[in-house]
Each structure stands twice: as structure tokens, then as C-alpha cells.
Amino acid sequence: xxxxxxxxxxxxxxxxxxxxxxxxxxxxxxxxxxxxxxxxxxxxxxxxxxxxxxxxxxxxxxxxxxxxxxxxxxxxxxxxxxxxxxxxxxxxxxxxxxxxxxxxxxxxxxxxxxxxxxxxxxxxxxxxxxxxxxxxxxxxxxxxxxxxxxxxxxxxxxxxxxxxxxxxxxxxxxxxxxxxxxxxxxxxxxxxxxxxxxxxxxxxxxxxxxxxxxxxxxxxxxxxxxxxxxxxxxxxxxxxxxxxxxxxxxxxxxxxxxxxxxxxxxxxxxxxxxxxxxxxxxxxxxxxxxxxxxxxxxxxxxxxxxxxxxxxxxxxxxxxxxxxxxxxxxxxxxxxxxxxxxxxxxxxxxxxxxxxxxxxxxxxxxxxxxxxxxxxxxxxxxxxxxxxxxxxxxxxxxxxxxxxxxxxxxxxxxxxxxxxxxxxxxxxxxxxxxxxxxxxxxxxxxxxxxxxxxxxxxxxxxxxxxxxxxxxxxxxxxxxxxxxxxxxxxxxxxxxxxxxxxxxxxxxxxxxxxxxxxxxxxxxxxxxxxxxxxxxxxxxxxxxxxxxxxxxxxxxxxxxxxxxxxxxxxxxxxxxxxxxxxxxxxxxxxxxx
Amino acid sequence: xxxxxxxxxxxxxxxxxxxxxxxxxxxxxxxxxxxxxxxxxxxxxxxxxxxxxxxxxxxxxxxxxxxxxxxxxxxxxxxxxxxxxxxxxxxxxxxxxxxxxxxxxxxxxxxxxxxxxxxxxxxxxxxxxxxxxxxxxxxxxxxxxxxxxxxxxxxxxxxxxxxxxxxxxxxxxxxxxxxxxxxxxxxxxxxxxxxxxxxxxxxxxxxxxxxxxxxxxxxxxxxxxxxxxxxxxxxxxxxxxxxxxxxxxxxxxxxxxxxxxxxxxxxxxxxxxxxxxxxxxxxxxxxxxxxxxxxxxxxxxxxxxxxxxxxxxxxxxxxxxxxxxxxxxxxxxxxxxxxxxxxxxxxxxxxxxxxxxxxxxxxxxxxxxxxxx
Numbered sequence: 001x002x003x004x005x006x007x008x009x010x011x012x013x014x015x016x017x018x019x020x021x022x023x024x025x026x027x028x029x030x031x032x033x034x035x036x037x038x039x040x041x042x043x044x045x046x047x048x049x050x051x052x053x054x055x056x057x058x059x060x061x062x063x064x065x066x067x068x069x070x071x072x073x074x075x076x077x078x079x080x081x082x083x084x085x086x087x088x089x090x091x092x093x094x095x096x097x098x099x100x101x102x103x104x105x106x107x108x109x110x111x112x113x114x115x116x117x118x119x120x121x122x123x124x125x126x127x128x129x130x131x132x133x134x135x136x137x138x139x140x141x142x143x144x145x146x147x148x149x150x151x152x153x154x155x156x157x158x159x160x161x162x163x164x165x166x167x168x169x170x171x172x173x174x175x176x177x178x179x180x181x182x183x184x185x186x187x188x189x190x191x192x193x194x195x196x197x198x199x200x201x202x203x204x205x206x207x208x209x210x211x212x213x214x215x216x217x218x219x220x221x222x223x224x225x226x227x228x229x230x231x232x233x234x235x236x237x238x239x240x241x242x243x244x245x246x247x248x249x250x251x252x253x254x255x256x257x258x259x260x261x262x263x264x265x266x267x268x269x270x271x272x273x274x275x276x277x278x279x280x281x282x283x284x285x286x287x288x289x290x291x292x293x294x295x296x297x298x299x300x301x302x303x304x305x306x307x308x309x310x311x312x313x314x315x316x317x318x319x320x321x322x323x324x325x326x327x328x329x330x331x332x333x334x335x336x337x338x339x340x341x342x343x344x345x346x347x348x349x350x351x352x353x354x355x356x357x358x359x360x361x362x363x364x365x366x367x368x369x370x371x372x373x374x375x376x377x378x379x380x381x382x383x384x385x386x387x388x389x390x391x392x393x394x395x396x397x398x399x400x401x402x403x404x405x406x407x408x409x410x411x412x413x414x415x416x417x418x419x420x421x422x423x424x425x426x427x428x429x430x431x432x433x434x435x436x437x438x439x440x441x442x443x444x445x446x447x448x449x450x451x452x453x454x455x456x457x458x459x460x461x462x463x464x465x466x467x468x469x470x471x472x473x474x475x476x477x478x479x480x481x482x483x484x485x486x487x488x489x490x491x492x493x494x495x496x497x498x499x500x501x502x503x504x505x506x507x508x509x510x511x512x513x514x515x516x517x518x519x520x521x522x523x524x525x526x527x528x529x530x531x532x533x534x535x536x537x538x539x540x541x542x543x544x545x546x547x548x549x550x551x552x553x554x555x556x557x558x559x560x561x562x563x564x565x566x567x568x569x570x571x572x573x574x575x576x577x578x579x580x581x582x583x584x585x586x587x588x589x590x591x592x593x
Numbered sequence: 594x595x596x597x598x599x600x601x602x603x604x605x606x607x608x609x610x611x612x613x614x615x616x617x618x619x620x621x622x623x624x625x626x627x628x629x630x631x632x633x634x635x636x637x638x639x640x641x642x643x644x645x646x647x648x649x650x651x652x653x654x655x656x657x658x659x660x661x662x663x664x665x666x667x668x669x670x671x672x673x674x675x676x677x678x679x680x681x682x683x684x685x686x687x688x689x690x691x692x693x694x695x696x697x698x699x700x701x702x703x704x705x706x707x708x709x710x711x712x713x714x715x716x717x718x719x720x721x722x723x724x725x726x727x728x729x730x731x732x733x734x735x736x737x738x739x740x741x742x743x744x745x746x747x748x749x750x751x752x753x754x755x756x757x758x759x760x761x762x763x764x765x766x767x768x769x770x771x772x773x774x775x776x777x778x779x780x781x782x783x784x785x786x787x788x789x790x791x792x793x794x795x796x797x798x799x800x801x802x803x804x805x806x807x808x809x810x811x812x813x814x815x816x817x818x819x820x821x822x823x824x825x826x827x828x829x830x831x832x833x834x835x836x837x838x839x840x841x842x843x844x845x846x847x848x849x850x851x852x853x854x855x856x857x858x859x860x861x862x863x864x865x866x867x868x869x870x871x872x873x874x875x876x877x878x879x880x881x882x883x884x885x886x887x888x889x890x891x892x893x894x895x896x897x898x899x900x901x902x903x904x905x906x907x908x909x910x911x912x913x914x915x916x917x918x919x920x921x922x923x924x925x926x927x928x929x930x931x932x933x934x935x936x937x938x939x940x941x942x943x944x945x946x947x948x949x950x951x952x953x954x955x956x957x958x959x960x961x962x963x964x965x966x
Contacts, residue, residue, distance in 0.1 A: 008894055010770070010771050010773070011771070011890050011893055011894050011906070014767075014771065014890055014906070014909075014910075015887060015890050018883075018886050018887070018890070018913055021913070021917050022879060022883050024926070025879060025917070025920055025921070025924065026876065026879065028924045028925075028926055029833070029867070029872055029875050029876070029879075029924065030872065032830055032833050032834040032924065033833060033834055033836050033837055033838065033867070033871060033872040033875070034837070034838060034872055036834050037834055037835070037836070037837035037838065037872075038837065039834070040830070040831050040833075040834025040835040040837075041834070041835040041837060043831050043834075043835070044831050044832065044834075044835035044847060044848060044868075045835075045847075
């Protein structure tokens with residue numbers, strides 16, 4: 001049978017070829033499984049595991065009457081799944097959503113964790129946009145609408161500087177390790193109480209680790225941690241006081257701070273004009289941000305703690321206390337005001353050009369006689385006045401836990417020698433004793449000062465939470481008699497004939513206060529005909545009820561003119577709002593939503 | 594015809610038989626793992642069906658061994674004509690599966706005629722070549738090509754079953770080379786082939802379906818579109834690579850059950866296996882195929898006649914082509930051609946036809962001594 005010898009040579013050649021083939025496969029297996037093995041293992045794991053953050057509901061912020069100031073409301077976002085989205089649709093989709101085409105293109109093509117993870121393309125859709133998109137969704141495969149929660153500030157710009165707002169992580173925060181748990185798209189507190197108490201308000205985000213298949217469908221839940229809602233906080237702020245004070249500014253620039261004298265709690269803090277934190281809640285638009293930044297009235301500046309002005313006649317409280325304590329004057333000490341005081345070749349005028357005649361400390365405060373306090377300051381010496389001013393917290397930060405607080409300035413002879421290289425002149429004692437010249441204070445400092453007068457010498461660090469323990473900074477060694485004299489005089493300012501603070505008079509409680517007018521330019525003119533920017537700044541500090549003070553405050557109206565006419569009415573409204581019953585307060589601030 | 598004597602049993606090729614049984618059992622375990630639903634019980638149907646098919650296949654193998662393979666040569670033409678008819682029937686009335694017509698339903702069960710046709714083709718080719726005494730010249734080769742190769746190739750290409758069509762062509766080339774060509778013819782064929790490659794390539798390319806074109810593009814550059822056409826190759830490489838040295842362990846693989854791998858229990862079964870068993874397990878499996886193939890070549894060398902020699906070579910080449918193309922594909926060094934891994938992949942017809950083919954190999958080896966006949 002075997003006429004042909006089997007061609008073993010060719011079979012052997014085939015065997016070599018096959019051996020070669022096996023060697024190639026083994027080498028390839030070595031390359032994939034041994035050399036690239038661990039890398040491939042990682043890829044295979046991320047392939048099927050997907051970590052989805054479940055945001056925790058943010059804690060609610062209440063005012064001291066337990067009225068909620070914020071609300072978490074759902075809002076709608078449009079997203080696309082890149083894998084399913086047809087890039088040819090970008091032009092049409094951009095038109096539908098009214099977003100720039102290039103911006104949309106960037107978002108859709110950005111490298112994402114997985115082509116199955118939705119990419120956010122527009123946030124905060126209106127209801128009509130949502131229904132329009134839903135109706136046309138079949139035209140855009142991969143387009144979906146997601147529901148997110150946003151922060152709604154029920155009172156808009158009322159209390160915005162105190163409550164604050166939310167924003168996405170800024171570049172510096174993204175690098176900060178303390179924010180490493182915050183997902184990149186999440187909103188965190190960026191201002192005010194939202195920022196200050198962000199950690200407890202934020203809560204703990206939950207996590208869902210799911211197994212997915214190749215098309216990103218959820219197969220099984222592997223692990224889940226339930227989000228823990230952020231803690232609610234109760235501010236010391238009284239929304240009724242806040243609203244009444246803020247409304248009373250009626251758009252004028254200025255600031256208002258109200259403090260509870262026996263604890264240091266902030267009852268209200270206004271910086272006018274304010275801003276609407278709701279604009280930040282869904283990510284502020286570029287235009288809105290530009291408008292805020294370019295506004296000449298600086299709505300983003302917290303005037304209550306960041307602007308410093310001469311305190312004007314409100315500083316006479318300090319001068320009076322210093323002189324009484326130093327024994328430079330007593331209740332019987334009388335000076336005559338002839339409408340001014342001559343010193344060398346200079347004349348230091350009283351605001352009342354016709355003069356106040358002879359008066360003692362009580363009427364001098366009531367009528368705010370400048371000449372009386374020139375003389376008082378001269379007798380006590382301004383270094384003594386400055387010492388007392390510093391004891392009341394002027395010239396240093398009050399320590400309110402809001403950022404970038406300004407220190408103000410309390411000058412003395414030592415300071416002048418150091419910074420101006422010249423000795424202190426008596427003329428400087430005169431003008432600084434009535435709160436002009438070098439003296440600079442912030443509205444919050446004057447509120448703390450007023451509070452310390454009201455509570456007979458206790459300086460508290462201002463706090464923002466209702467239930468926080470009072471933070472006593474120091475107790476002043478000043479006699480109760482001195483406080484009685486001054487408080488009685490301040491009551492007179494509002495209630496006695498000839499008092500400068502009549503506009504703060506209230507039928508609800510006895511108000512004590514002091515007006516102040518900070519000069520903008522040296523030349524005195526009738527403010528009525530003066531351009532607004534040359535008009536004086538108006539101050540008013542007050543406390544009420546005089547017998548048992550529950551609220552101490554300072555009001556500042558930029559270019560407002562006289563303290564008595566511009567600032568005192570605001571103080572009255574705030575005091576009366578504070579004294580309302582809880583039900584009346586709710587009624588007052590009831591916002592329809 | 595059924596003269597089973599003791600010497601036949603003594604000469605039985607236990608090595609080939611054991612290897613295909615072991616590979617088939619590994620295959621069933623891998624199918625079990627690949628088709629399980631995450632979080633659920635495995636899908637019973639796949640691995641149970643494969644077990645049933647394995648039992649049927651073993652019976653068929655025994656039946657094939659029971660008669661001398663020389664009979665196969667005698668009925669070669671009848672088998673060939675029957676095979677062609679079946680391919681035509683598939684084209685006309687076949688059931689469509691995976692975008693191609695490959696199946697014929699007979700009552701409750703459907704099968705792929707092309708699976709059996711490969712063996713028939715090898716028998717026909719071996720029979721024809723063994724009758725030609727002289728070295729093949731140009732004329733003889735062209736005659737073989739047009740008489741035996743051309744018609745089935747076109748029918749398979751039309752189905753379209755690109756994998757089988759290419760395998761048939763490769764078997765023809767390799768068996769022809771093993772049979773021996775005139776040196777002049779060999780050289781001129783290479784030159785003609787190289788010159789005409791662009792034309793043939795172009796014709797083939799336009800004849801391809803889109804998914805076939807995509808597979809070729811993906812093979813050349815898998816990273817071109819990792820979520821699109823390169824997806825299968827990438828996922829397969831990830832599956833295999835993530836097995837590392839010792840594998841993730843049985844039923845611990847994730848690429849298959851989570852649908853990252855396409856055709857996980859058929860064409861990409863090796864990837865599922867390599868993911869769970871790692872480099873060590875993969876080398877073991879390669880070793881089994883290595884022994885199977887070398888054993889087949891040895892059978893060819895020891896065959897008692899030219900028909901047996903060419904038949905054994907053809908079957909061994911067929912196994913080798915399937916093996917290298919399939920494993921090469923999962924490893925990303927071969928284009929994605931939809932052909933299964935012999936004895937491993939899920940598929941009853943393929944398992945049966947592979948067992949019958951292996952049975953023919955065992956038959957040739959068992960009857961290598963002509964004096965018993």
C-alpha cells in the first residue's frame with residue numbers, strides 16, 4: 001500500500017511552525033498577565049464598580065424664633081450620557097437649552113470617568129424648559145433630566161451677609177485637604193453662617209457602590225451608606241429685627257448691628273445694600289457676578305464689620321465715661337458753650353452755632369454739645385479717653401466669627417509719635433474727643449460698646465448661634481454710678497426735650513441712644529444742598545429698654561446726613577420689632593412662597 | 594466492519610481521547626462561570642446543554658472509530674455532494690443567527706451544516722490528493738481549486754460565515770503545501786498572490802459586511818475607538834490580563850458575567866478562562882492543545898496510507914487554525930473572526946463535529962498497522 005513514503009520532512013516543518021505559534025501565544029500571555037497584569041486588574045475592577053455619591057440634605061438654618069430661613073428645594077438639571085449622545089445633535093441641543101454651543105461641546109467631550117456617567121450640561125432649568133425638553137427627548141438620545149436639591153433663601157437679600165450663600169469649591173479649596181470629602185460638583189458654604197458652620201450643616205454624604213455591566217446598567221448594590229442629614233442650626237439672629245432694619249435702609253448704603261447685651265448674641269446684622277444669595281444657589285451666572293462686583297455700592301462688602309469711619313458724637317459716651325472715671329468731671333461740673341472754643345489761632349466750633357449756654361454732663365450728652373466735650377477731653381486727657389475706648393473694645397476686632405473684620409483705630413500720643421513722628425496737640429484732643437479726627441470704628445464695635453454700657457461693663461465676643469454659651473471677654477472696672485449717669489443721659493437723648501435722638505422714641509419701651517455725625521469734608525455746609533457723596537455719615541447707637549436692656553445696637557448710614565434724622569428711625573424700627581410677640585414676628589416676616 | 598478486536602483496543606489513542614475530554618470538561622466549567630448571572634444562579638440551559646452534547650459527541654466518536662477510516666474515502670464524493678446541498682439549503686431557508694444564516698432547523702433541533710462541512714471537505718481533499726500520484730502542477734492545482742474549493746467557499750462567504758470560509762481556504766492551502774507542490778508552481782503562486790493581493794483584498798473588502806470591516810479596523814488599531822469597534826478586543830485583553838499569575842479563581846471572574854465581554858461563552862471563552870485561572874491555568878490549557886496538535890501530526894506521520902496521512906494532517910491543521918485564530922483573537926494579536934475554540938466554546942454542532950474529527954484522528958492512529966486489516 002505504501003507506495004509513497006510519508007513526507008516526514010513537511011510534517012516536521014509543520015511541527016516547528018506550530019511550536020513557534022505556541023511560543024508566540026505564551027509570550028503574549030506573559031505580556032498581558034504578568035507584565036501588565038496588575039494594571040489590567042485595576043481596569044477590570046473600575047470597569048464594574050461605580051461609586052455614586054448620595055448627597056446629604058443640608059441642615060436648615062433657623063432664626064432665634066425658630067423660623068426657618070432656608071429651604072432645600074429640588075431643581076432640575078439637564079445631563080447627557082456621552083456614550084449614547086450623538087455629537088451631531090450639539091447645535092440643536094445648544095439652541096434648545098439656550099447655552100453656547102462651544103461650551104456644550106466642551107462639556108460633552110470632556111474626559112469623564114466613564115462614557116456612561118451623565119455629564120451636566122445645564123443647571124436650574126425652568127419648569128417650561130423641563131416640559132419642552134421632555135417633549136423632545138426622543139430627538140436627543142442620551143439626554144436626561146436630573147433632579148438636584150438647591151438652597152432657597154426664603155428672605156432673599158434679608159440677612160444675606162449673616163446667613164451667607166453656597167458655592168462650588170474654588171480652586172484653592174479643591175487643593176485643601178479638609179475639603180477632600182466634598183465631591184467636585186457639590187455646593188458648600190462660602191459666606192456667612194453657611195460657611196462658618198458648613199461642616200455641621202453639610203452632613204455626611206452617602207455612597208452607593210454598585211456593580212454595573214458594560215452598558216452601565218446597575219446589576220447589584222454592593223455597599224451603601226445612607227447619607228446623614230446635616231445638623232440644623234439656630235442663629236441668634238431675629239429675622240423680625242433683621243427685616244425691619246434692612247427694610248428701613250431702603251437701599252441706602254450703611255450697616256446695622258444689634259446685640260443681646262447679656263450674652264453677646266447677634267440679633268441682627270445688616271450691610272446695605274445686600275445681595276440675593278439665591279443667585280448663588282445654583283451656581284451664579286457670570287453676568288450676575290459681574291454686576292455684583294462692579295456695583296459701586298459694593299454689595300459684597302460687609303460694612304458692619306469691614307468699614308471703619310469716625311464714630312462722631314457717639315464717641316462722647318466714651319469721653320464721658322473716661323472723664324467721670326478719672327474724676328476730671330462729675331455731675332455737677334458745668335461748662336459754658338458759646339458756639340465754639342478758641343485755642344490759639346484756631347476755633348473749634350460747636351455744631352450748634354448759637355451755643356448751648358451753661359450745661360452739665362447730662363444735658364451735654366442730650367444735646368450733644370461739642371464744646372462741653374472739648375473741655376471734658378482736655379481735662380481727662382485724650383490718652384485716658386483712648387484707654388477707656390480700648391477697654392470697650394474699640395481699636396481691636398470684636399471677634400465676631402465672620403471673616404476680614406477691621407480693627408478701627410483709637411489714637412493716642414504714643415501712637416501719634418510712632419506713626420506721624422510728631423507730638424500730640426491739644427487740638428487733636430478736642431476733635432478726637434467728639435469722635436472726629438483719627439478715631440475710626442466699625443459698626444459692630446459701636447454695638448459692642450453700646451452693649452457694654454447697657455450691661456454695666458461686660459464685654460462679650462459677638463456670637464451667631466442662639467444656644468452658644470456667652471463668651472465673656474472682660475468685665476470693666478467702672479463704677480455703676482458712672483453707667484447710671486451715662487445711661488440716664490442717653491435716655492434723655494431720645495426722650496427729653498432738645499434731645500438729638502427723638503426719632504428713636506418709642507411707645508413700646510424706653511430707648512436710650514446717642515446720635516453721631518461723621519464729617520466727610522471739613523467745611524460745614526447745609527447738608528440739604530450738598531451732593532450726596534459730600535454729605536456726612538449718620539450714626540446712631542441705642543439700647544432698650546433702658547431699665548432692663550434686651551437689645552443694644554448701632555446704625556450707620558453712609559452719607560446719610562445727621563444721625564438723629566437718618567439713623568435713629570432705623571434703630572426705633574429694630575427695637576420695636578424685637579419687642580414684638582413671637583406671633584407678631586411671624587406675621588411680620590411671613591413671606592409668601 | 595465492526596471487527597473490534599483486542600489489538601484495536603490496545604492501540605487505541607488514549608492520549609488524544611483524554612485530552613479532548615479534559616478540554617471539554619474545562620469548557621463546560623468555563624461556560625458555567627461565564628453564563629452565570631451576577632447575583633443569581635447560573636443559567637442552567639447553557640452548561641446543561643453542553644453536557645448533553647458532550648455525551649452525544651462521545652457516542653459519535655465511538656461510532657466513528659468502530660469502522661476503518663478507509664471507508665470515508667470511498668464515500669467522500671457522496672458526503673461532499675450532501676454537504677454542498679446542505680449549504681445551499683442554509684442559504685435558501687436557513688435561520689438567521691447573529692446577522693448571518695448558518696442554521697438549519699430539523700424539528701426541535703437546529704444545527705450548522707458548515708461545522709460538518711469542514712470535515713467533509715478535508716475528507717474530499719485528502720481522498721482526491723491521495724489518488725494523484727504525481728507532484729501537483731499548476732493545472733492539477735487549479736482543477737482541485739475549482740472542483741472542490743471554489744463552490745463551498747463562495748457558499749460559505751455568501752452565508753456569510755467568514756470564519757469557516759477562511760478556514761476552508763487555509764485548510765486547502767496547508768494541505769496542498771503538505772501534499773507537495775512543484776517548486777516552480779510554489780514560487781509562481783507566491784508571486785501571483787502578492788501581485789493580486791490588493792485586487793482580491795479590494796474585492797473581499799467590498800464584499801464584507803460592516804461588522805466584519807469593523808473587526809478588521811479594530812484589529813489594526815484597537816485604541817482608535819475604545820468604546821466602539823475596538824471594545825471587544827480591549828475588554829478581552831483586560832479580562833485575560835486581570836487574571837495575572839494565578840487568576841481570580843473559579844466563578845470570581847467579572848468580565849464575562851457583567852457583559853463586558855461579548856460572546857463570552859462562545860468565541861471569547863478563552864478570555865473568561867484566563868481571567869479566572871491566570872497565567873498558570875492558561876499555560877496548562879495551551880499545553881493540552883499543544884499535545885493534541887503534535888499528537889495529530891504524529892498520527893499523520895504514522896498513518897498507514899496517503900489518504901490517512903492527508904486526512905490526519907487536514908484535521909490537525911483545522912484544529913490548529915481554529916485554536917490559533919481564536920486564542921490569538923482574544924489576546925489581541927489576530928483580527929476578530931467569529932470562530933469558536935475547539936472543544937471549549939459553547940455550541941453543540943461544533944462540539945459534535947470536533948469530536949467526530951478527533952474520532953477520525955484516533956481511527957487513523959488506531960489502524961496505523963495495515964497488517965491487521
